[in-house]
Amino acid sequence: MxxxxxxxxxxxxxxxxxxxxxxxxxxxxxxxxxxxxxxxxxxxxxxxxxxxxxxxxxxxxxxxxxxxxIVKYGGKIVSACGTRTNRFLFSNVFRCKYPTAYQxxxxxxxxxxxxxxxxxxxxxxxxxxxxxxxxxxxxxxxxxxxxxxxxxxxxxxxxxxxxxxxxxxxxxxYPELRKFSLYAHFEDVDRLPGIEGTLTQMVRGRDRWFWIIPITPSKTSIGVVLDAQTFKRMKLSPEAAFRQILQENPKVIEQMSSARRVTEVYATSDFSFxxxxxxxxxxxxxxxxxxxxxxxxxxxxxxxxxxxxxxxxxxxxxxxxxxxxxxxxxxxxxxxxxxxxxYLRLVNSWYTQEFAEVFLNPQEFLQLVPAVNSVLAGSEKPLLQVRWRLWVFNLLVYLQKRFAIIAPRMSLQPNSQ
Ligand SMILES: Cc1cc2nc3c(=O)[nH]c(=O)nc-3n(C[C@H](O)[C@H](O)[C@H](O)COP(=O)(O)OP(=O)(O)OC[C@H]3O[C@@H](n4cnc5c(N)ncnc54)[C@H](O)[C@@H]3O)c2cc1C
Missing domain, CATH: 3.50.50.60 (FAD/NAD(P)-binding domain)
Known part of the structure; x- marks a missing residue:
């Protein structure tokens, strides 16, 4: 038996x-x-x-x-056009028992x-x-x-x-999330000292976004997520496509002047379900x-x-x-x-232009961005004070989409203002 x-x-x-x-x-x-x-x-x-x-x-x-x-203190989102940044620390989120995480x-x-x-x-x-x-x-x-x-x-x-x-x-x-991702590990990517060097960086482009994550004192994970169709249209191997995509994005490539790739380029598709x-x-x-x-x-x-x-x-x-x-x-x-x-609501929102415009707005409305960040710090049941702010944040994103009155429009294209 x-x-x-x-x-x-x-x-x-x-x-x-x-x-x-x-x-x-x-x-x-x-x-x-x-x-x-x-x-x-x-x-x-x-x-x-x-x-x-x-x-x-x-x-x-x-x-x-x-x-x-690496002890991670938070994250930083940068627009690919280089005009706006939102840096958030876990220590600023609502009632977070641990103000740090790990990379x-x-x-x-x-x-x-x-x-x-x-x-x-x-x-x-x-x-x-x-x-x-x-x-x-x-x-x-x-x-x-x-x-x-x-x-x-x-x-x-x-x-x-x-x-x-x-x-x-x-x-x-999820039909709206048919994405494709390319990624690899690199040695010697430029890194800022102190807390800045522990943050997850996300570079938000118009139809793609990048992550730059320090995973050991010298190794960095870099990847891109884009529509599966966009990758198909490139008609390139994952390695050639990744190289080209990185070259086209100064906000990422400027940190890679001495970088050496130390793994193969991995590709994953249709991961959301x-x-x-x-x-x-x-x-x-x-x-x-x-x-x-x-x-x-x-x-x-x-x-x-x-x-x-x-x-x-x-x-x-x-x-x-x-x-x-x-x-x-x-x-x-x-x-x-x-x-x-x-998380699905936040993910769907992320892929809209207006989310980036409100989230990367230099003025913080009623501490709404910390509310979003509270969810992003890992929340299974957001507190009431987080939930009402999330609701208002979503309303602002909606108003931005309809009337563009919350924040200036932004191209999200590299090399443009
Ligand atoms: C491009 C990309 C980037 C990501 N970035 C992040 C990130 O920055 N942060 C984050 O939190 N998450 C990220 N994720 C998600 C993260 O990878 C997963 O959510 C996480 O690994 C899930 O853990 P798990 O234990 O459920 O599954 P896994 O980590 O996938 O573990 C499953 C295990 O099951 C084993 N297994 C599979 N089939 C069998 C079988 N038949 N018999 C025995 N064993 C089996 C596998 O070998 C594997 O070891 C990312 C995902 C993708 C696609």
Whole structure:
């Protein structure tokens, strides 16, 4: 007979390690199956302060602090035409327990989290691909090349591979977010000293935006997001397209005079989607396996860690009180859906010209930008004082779109005013 776990987790990224650690800490028999051998390359390096409480609860925060990560104080958004900048610090957001987050090299960061899960008592099997699964009334069986394993519940943390979502055809793309991204790591990108050098920089162009993220003392992650159609029309390889796109944008290239690319150029397309539901009789989806909403506000790892934590706590309660399963699953669905909706609204707004004009306005209306930033710091349920400001901010964006009365118009084109 195969061994019986309380919970089987597919995927050892941040969602899987968080869920595994917290379940093991509750004394649950839990196993993580990860198809890769860590360390492995991964994108998604800019984190939000909202995850730090969970890292502390997992007992992994100290290990992260001891590692060579960059402490991130906030972000800076610059218009590609160079006329406007908005720099925000997490210390200025509303009631933020931690005024900082991390910029990480994911290969090392994910390894710290996964090793920690193993040290906490979670069985971790790396290099094991989960190829299929079968649900029964009282549990679930997964299939791998090394055999079959049974659990009472399954948490799918397999990222955008979305093992369960693909199996049940749950995936729904956001038609308005058909984006394409090119990115690589570079050594010796120019960096300002002090806090400035820790910020995530975003350069906002008319039909594309760039990130510049310091991930180690000498390494920087640089990437661009643009419409998938725009990339197709270029008819270039990812490497040639990336080179050309960087050359066309002085706000990015001016920081790269001594830069050396140290990884291949990676390309990812159509990454934004959400599954139709996040729970079934014997399974729960967490992290990207539930859905992912564009990298722009760095919400990916935050939502992965948050949903990993909620899924673990929920399954622990369900294992104790099986009769409450339906209600618990419903609450989880509602909670995760709300958090995703919050970020989805901000992401859709980001891709409009008027959002950039209001957000990058030199005058701050009624501290509205800190309200947006409070959400951007990682908020699962914004406070009332944040919510009403967000509402007013959205109204201003609407007025800007209709009447252009809130801020001067801006070209967002490089080399123009
Ligand atoms: C271009 C781009 C830029 C991004 N930038 C940011 C950013 O700056 N900040 C941020 O927070 N987020 C960012 N993200 C999102 C971030 O990468 C993800 O949200 C985050 O990694 C999700 O964590 P996860 O644990 O859900 O999934 P993952 O980190 O993807 O981990 C899933 C794991 O499951 C394993 N797996 C998959 N299939 C199987 C299988 N069948 N069997 C066993 N194991 C399996 C994989 O090997 C992987 O290790 C970005 C995403 C993109 C596309």
């Amino acid at each position: 195969p061994e019986l776990y309380d919970v089987i987790i597919v995927g050892g990224g941040p969602a899987g390690s968080t869920a595994g650690t917290l379940l093991a800490k509750q004394g649950r028999k839990v196993a993580i199956f990860e198809k890769e051998q860590f360390p492995r390359f991964k994108i998604g390096e800019s984190l939000l302060p909202g995850s730090l409480c969970t890292f502390e609860r997992m007992g992994v925060k100290e290990k992260i602090d001891r590692a060579d990560v 990480v090299e994911r290969s090392r960061f994910d390894q710290i989290l996964l090793d920690h899960a193993a040290e906490t008592g979670c069985e971790v099997r790396q290099g094991v691909n989960v190829t299929d699964f079968v649900c029964a009334e009282d549990g679930v069986t997964i299939r791998t090349a090394t055999g079959e394993f049974c659990g009472r519940y399954l948490i799918d943390c397999s990222g955008r591979n979305a093992v369960v979502g693909t199996h049940f055809n749950l995936r729904r793309n 959400r599954n139709k539901c996040f729970t079934g009789d014997r399974w729960v989806l967490a992290g990207d396996a539930a859905g992912f909403i564009d990298p722009v506000w760095s919400s990916g790892v935050f939502i992965a860690v948050l949903s990993g934590e909620k899924a673990a706590d929920m399954l622990d309660r369900v294992l104790r009180h099986p009769e409450r399963r339906a209600l618990e699953f419903k609450c989880y669905e509602r909670h995760l859906g709300r958090v995703m909706d919050l």
